[in-house]
Every structure is written in C-alpha cells, then in structure tokens.
Amino acid sequence: MSYKKESNKTLKEYYKTHSIEDTIRVAKTMLYSDSYKDIKAFNAHVHGEICETVLELLVMDYMKKNPVKTKEWFYSKGLIIKDIDNPSNGYFTELDLTVFTPQKIFAFECKSYGGDKKITQKCMIQKKKGGRFDVYAQHEKHARVLAKQLKAFRKSLYTDKPAYQLVLFDFATGTTEDVRTSANKLIMPCLNEANVLNIFSVYEDGPVIWNMEYLSRAIKIIERKHDSYAKKHLSYVRKLNANRRNV
Numbered sequence: 470m471s472y473k474k475e476s477n478k479t480l481k482e483y484y485k486t487h488s489i490e491d492t493i494r495v496a497k498t499m500l501y502s503d504s505y506k507d508i509k510a511f512n513a514h515v516h517g518e519i520c521e522t523v524l525e526l527l528v529m530d531y532m533k534k535n536p537v538k539t540k541e542w543f544y545s546k547g548l549i550i551k552d553i554d555n556p557s558n559g560y561f562t563e564l565d566l567t568v569f570t571p572q573k574i575f576a577f578e579c580k581s582y583g584g585d586k587k588i589t590q591k592c593m594i595q596k597k598k599g600g601r602f603d604v605y606a607q608h609e610k611h612a613r614v615l616a617k618q619l620k621a622f623r624k625s626l627y628t629d630k631p632a633y634q635l636v637l638f639d640f641a642t643g644t645t646e647d648v649r650t651s652a653n654k655l656i657m658p659c660l661n662e663a664n665v666l667n668i669f670s671v672y673e674d675g676p677v678i679w680n681m682e683y684l685s686r687a688i689k690i691i692e693r694k695h696d697s698y699a700k701k702h703l704s705y706v707r708k709l710n711a712n713r714r715n716v
Contacts, residue, residue, distance in 0.1 A: 473518040480522045489530040493662050496523045500581065500642050520581035520640040521546065521565050523662060528568055531666050538673065541681045544568045545688055549698040552614050561701050562611045566638075569684055572675040575668065576615065577636045578608040584643040592637055592649075592657040604637055605657050618691070622684040624677060632678045638665055 476499065484492040496519050525546050532539040545567050552560040568575040585597040592605035612633055623632060635657040639645050647659050660668060691698075 472515050476515055476518045477522045480519070480526065484526050484530075489526060492526060493523060496640070500583075500640075516581040516583070516641070517579065520579040520638065523640050524566050524577060524579055524638045524665065527662065527666060528566070531669070539570075542568065542570050543685055543688070545692060547695070548615075548688070548691060549695055550611075550614055550618055550691060551698065551701075553617055559701070560614070561698055562614055564611055564615065567615070568669075569679070569681070569688065570669070570672070571677040571679050571681055573634050573672045573678065574615075574619070574632060575634050575636055576608065576612050577638050578604055578611075579638045579640070580604060581639075581641040582643075583641055586643065586645055588637070588645065588647040588649055588659045590649065591653050592635075592659065605635070608635055608637075608657070619684065619687060622680050622687060624680055627676050627678045630676060630678055634668065634672070636660060636665070636668060 480492060480496055480499075483495055487495075499519055500516055525544070528544055532542055546565070548564045548567055549561055550564070552558060564576055565579040566577040568577070580594065580602075582594055582596060582599070582602070584599065587595045587597075589595050590603075590605070592603075592608075594602040594604055596602075612635055616633065637657055637659045639659055639661050645659065645661070647654065658668060
C-alpha cells in the first residue's frame, strides 16, 4: 500500500472511533511529523492526501449530523473527467473533492503548502519561501470541463443561475494570510478546517438548480471509469511535464 493510501486509511479508521475534532488533531500532527522532512516529493504527495482526507471526513461528518438537510447530497473524491467537447486532445483532469447539492456543486481544490504564505489576485498562493501557484487558473479550467459534462442535468428554470462554487481548502503547516479584495474572495474562498463547512449554509436556501437523481447517475458512470481514466490522466500529465521541460 502506498503512503498516500495508508494516510487516508489511517485517518478514516481513527475517525470511526473518535470525534472529528480528535481526528483533525491527529491529521495536523501527521503534517508536522519530521520523519520524511527532507524528501520533498514524499511530503508533497502525502500532505496533499492528508489535506484531501481531512476535507472528506469533515463533509462526511457534516452529512452524518445533518441527515435531513443533506439527504440528497453526495460527494466524489478524486473524480477524473475528460474534455467531452475535444475528446481527441487527450485532456483529463482530476478534481480533489466535489460536493453535489441541489442548490450548488462545490468544487474543492485542496492545498497543503507548508510554511508562511499569502493568497493574492483571484487565488494565487504566494509562499514566503518558495514559488507562486495560480490555484484559480488551474481549478477554473477543471470546473469548466466538469460543467460541460453536467450541463444536461441542470433544471431548465434556473439555467442562468450560478451553479458552481470554487473553493480552496487550506490544511497545512505555517500561516496563511488572505490579502485579496472582497470580490476575489467570493470567486474562490480560501477556507480551512475551522470554517469550511460554513460555505454550505450560504446557499442552502437558494433555488434548486440540479436534478439530483440524474446527476447522481451521471457521476456514478464517470466513477466506474476511474481506473481507465486514471491511466490516461497520468499519461497526459507526464506528457505535459515533458513538454514543459523541453520549453
């Protein structure tokens, strides 16, 4: 079993017999472990998985505690989708965690960049020591590809209403300072384990935009293709990285 899968399994097993608060404390301890601190690739992959798993458990816990409100909700972790408008371009992308509700689809991008950092522009992570990462540009493209796949399942009465909310979930070591304008914070909020669940309350009284029965069927069909899509996605990413190195 890979370290990523082991991290996911460890936290989920712990959550079965402990509170979500205790589970998050364990996850935070895992982030601060210095056992592999000198292996950057290890930290990047495992910390990313810890971040995604914490968000998944928060959503699971929220749905368990609010069964009436969330009776039609479902989520998908690691959903891999292709560009159906341009199938020959070989483009595949993976969404970290997507929560589907009648009022809105929440597309979460999970990041666990260690150290002190600022959020600027639409959603740019600027590390105090390190590089810059344009999270919005990356994730907005993912969301557009998802929207192409799912547009048939919107209720016609509300086709002009915003159907998606992009969210950056930040679970990492160090500090995060969001210095964006109020408008940019609304486009893609940067949330953490303490406040991420509040985003659901913002839209719970909004119009029902999605046909949840058909939406659920569509996502299950896509999920059944995960293994096949994962290989194609990996091939696409490797080719993309090779092209970047040759520029």
